[in-house]
Amino acid sequence: MNSVNIPDKLRLLNSNSEVALELIDFIKERKFSKIALITTTTPNYLITNELEIDLYKYLETCSMPLLKTFQVITPSVSYVNQLQLSDFDLIIGIGGGKVIDTAKYAAHINNIPCVSIPTSISNDGICSPIAVLKEKQNKHVSLGATMPVALLVPLHLIEKSGEESLISGTGDLLSNLSAIEDWKLANKETNEYIDDYAVMISENAALNLFTQVKNYILQNKSRDQFLKDNLKMIIESIALSGIAMEISGTSRPASGAEHLISHSIDELFGGLKPHGIQVAFGMYITTFLRSELGYIPENTFQELRAVLRYLSLPTTLAAIRITKEQLVKAIIHAPQTRAGRYTILNKIKLEEKYIEEILNELFEERLGLNITQIF
Numbered sequence: 153m154n155s156v157n158i159p160d161k162l163r164l165l166n167s168n169s170e171v172a173l174e175l176i177d178f179i180k181e182r183k184f185s186k187i188a189l190i191t192t193t194t195p196n197y198l199i200t201n202e203l204e205i206d207l208y209k210y211l212e213t214c215s216m217p218l219l220k221t222f223q224v225i226t227p228s229v230s231y232v233n234q235l236q237l238s239d240f241d242l243i244i245g246i247g248g249g250k251v252i253d254t255a256k257y258a259a260h261i262n263n264i265p266c267v268s269i270p271t272s273i274s275n276d277g278i279c280s281p282i283a284v285l286k287e288k289q290n291k292h293v294s295l296g297a298t299m300p301v302a303l304l305v306p307l308h309l310i311e312k313s314g315e316e317s318l319i320s321g322t323g324d325l326l327s328n329l330s331a332i333e334d335w336k337l338a339n340k341e342t343n344e345y346i347d348d349y350a351v352m353i354s355e356n357a358a359l360n361l362f363t364q365v366k367n368y369i370l371q372n373k374s375r376d377q378f379l380k381d382n383l384k385m386i387i388e389s390i391a392l393s394g395i396a397m398e399i400s401g402t403s404r405p406a407s408g409a410e411h412l413i414s415h416s417i418d419e420l421f422g423g424l425k426p427h428g429i430q431v432a433f434g435m436y437i438t439t440f441l442r443s444e445l446g447y448i449p450e451n452t453f454q455e456l457r458a459v460l461r462y463l464s465l466p467t468t469l470a471a472i473r474i475t476k477e478q479l480v481k482a483i484i485h486a487p488q489t490r491a492g493r494y495t496i497l498n499k500i501k502l503e504e505k506y507i508e509e510i511l512n513e514l515f516e517e518r519l520g521l522n523i524t525q526i527f
């Protein structure tokens with residue numbers, strides 16, 4: 153049986169000084185003294201500066217300490233490969249998704265533990281064993297990475313990180329529901345191994361969000377109110393989603409056909425929206441397909457549509473700035489972005505005419521029921 157790494161420390165914090173305190177405590181306890189900070193210049197320089205000062209003060213008390221900050225300009229596989237990290241015993245990633253992925257992958261190839269300090273949550277990678285990094289041109293690869301030993305979340309910075317980024321995080325989390333459907337399908341059709349525990353965690357993490365959105369819709373509460381009241385739940389659910397990937401040793405609990413469609417959009421058109429927003433759009437399509445093919449009740453699709461709309465996640469071509477012709481191409485190309493991943497796309501004819509018909513049906517407004525009929 154594979155060993156499962158789960159962070160020793162998970163803290164949601166409210167100021168830079170709280171983050172510094174928890175970080176130094178952890179470093180002291182685990183006796184780290186050679187530290188590489190991986191970050192970007194903006195907008196995280198303030199917290200990085202404060203942490204550098206506090207770390208410097210603490211490390212003065214250690215023998216032979218080392219502290220160096222690496223500013224990521226272009227996060228990519230080749231950037232990580234050229235980093236000289238063999239002298240360090242801990243990597244700390246401070247920043248958005250790309251920085252955290254860079255830190256987790258650098259930790260993996262150098263066999264050094266890492267701490268994740270995410271300043272935004274635009275995807276589900278804040279605490280997962282997978283990093284998505286650019287390889288060449290628009291091609292992104294999913295790589296094995298080190299699960300962080302500690303996750304310190306500065307809530308005050310995430311609150312300020314912008315609405316689009318937070319909405320993108322909710323999209324990536326919701327997409328677990330589509331990914332799990334594909335995993336179950338692959339297990340049934342091809343006998344692919346499925347990890348029940350990972351399914352349970354991933355599904356419940358996404359359902360926390362889904363159910364809570366439904367409650368807010370039924371109570372007529374605004375989306376802004378929802379985001380304000382539920383930030384902790386969203387972050388904790390995203391952390392659980394990462395743990396599901398760690399338990400199963402694959403991205404399966406959080407990545408199915410909806411991710412393949414998003415990767416395909418990235419490859420063909422250079423990425424039109426942040427990752428979580430694109431995968432939510434992918435999920436809108438894959439859930440419709442499942443409902444059309446009779447795998448799920450139509451009402452499940454209607455519910456998803458209401459939830460996506462409430463969160464301002466895309467349910468129209470215009471919202472993602474893609475034409476129908478481009479989307480047809482992206483769906484046909486999608487399975488090639490990850491060979492061997494069996495999904496709902498294996499159940500349909502990947503032909504222009506057929507996909508076009510499906511999309512015509514999906515994007516014409518024949519499905520407009522009111523909320524009380526849906527929930």
Ligand SMILES: [Zn+2]
Pocket residue numbers: 275276324406407411427431
């Ligand atoms: Zn994702």
